[in-house]
Amino acid sequence: NAGVTQTPKFRVLKTGQSMTLLCAQDMNHEYMYWYRQDPGMGLRLIHYSVGEGTTAKGEVPDGYNVSRLKKQNFLLGLESAAPSQTSVYFCASRISRGRDEQFFGPGTRLTVL
Amino acid sequence: SQQGEEDPQALSIQEGENATMNCSYKTSINNLQWYRQNSGRGLVHLILIRSNEREKHSGRLRVTLDTSKKSSSLLITASRAADTASYFCATDDGGLDTGRRALTFGSGTRLQVQP
Numbered sequence: 001n002a003g004v005t006q007t008p009k010f011r012v013l014k015t016g017q018s019m020t021l022l023c024a025q026d027m028n029h030e031y032m033y034w035y036r037q038d039p040g041m042g043l044r045l046i047h048y049s050v051g052e053g054t055t056a057k058g059e060v061p062d063g064y065n066v067s068r069l070k071k072q073n074f075l076l077g078l079e080s081a082a083p084s085q086t087s088v089y090f091c092a093s094r095i096s097r098g099r100d101e102q103f104f105g106p107g108t109r110l111t112v113l
Numbered sequence: 114s115q116q117g118e119e120d121p122q123a124l125s126i127q128e129g130e131n132a133t134m135n136c137s138y139k140t141s142i143n144n145l146q147w148y149r150q151n152s153g154r155g156l157v158h159l160i161l162i163r164s165n166e167r168e169k170h171s172g173r174l175r176v177t178l179d180t181s182k183k184s185s186s187l188l189i190t191a192s193r194a195a196d197t198a199s200y201f202c203a204t205d206d207g208g209l210d211t212g213r214r215a216l217t218f219g220s221g222t223r224l225q226v227q228p
Binding site for chain 2: 004
């Protein structure tokens with residue numbers, strides 16, 4: 001099993017450009033999450049999904065949109081990138097019942113100029 | 114805002130010594146988890162302790178939880194250079210406070226183990 005994978009690993013955008021980050025998991029997990037991590041800080045929840053076709057806002061959702069069309073994929077979109085969105089983005093997944101631990105992807109480092 | 118706050122922010126010890134990190138949180142929890150992050154990598158789950166548990170062990174890790182003080186500690190015994198990483202506590206309120214089954218992370222403790 002590959003676990004949780006993220007594409008791309010690195011990206012540089014100009015202000016106003018758009019992009020989509022892809023997260024994929026092969027563990028048949030129901031719950032998926034997008035976090036951002038800024039220097040010296042912990043992770044902050046952007047959006048999450050408790051199942052295929054459902055999404056919900058986290059702590060810092062402004063400027064981001066998400067979609068969960070397939071159970072194994074969770075997409076994070078930036079419609080008009082801003083320098084404040086420069087960060088490292090992590091995707092995570094979790095089984096809905098039973099164990100509560102989250103499994104994390106390796107991260108995407110995004111720089112917005 | 115961050116739910117968990119780790120203390121200290123940074124810790125430097127010699128190999129073989131024990132490392133203790135503390136976490137304080139603000140609201141009721143269902144469980145508290147500790148994660149490790151190596152530089153430039155994703156987070157890896159270390160250990161979970163539920164609100165009705167007071168202590169838990171896993172290998173060289175020992176976690177305690179005091180719900181009356183809303184605090185937890187992570188002890189790494191006989192540390193190794195390979196333990197060098199950032200350690201985060203994360204609280205799960207079971208959806209009772211935030212309405213969502215998601216973790217709230219602290220800002221982390223950077224541990225440096227000198228060989």
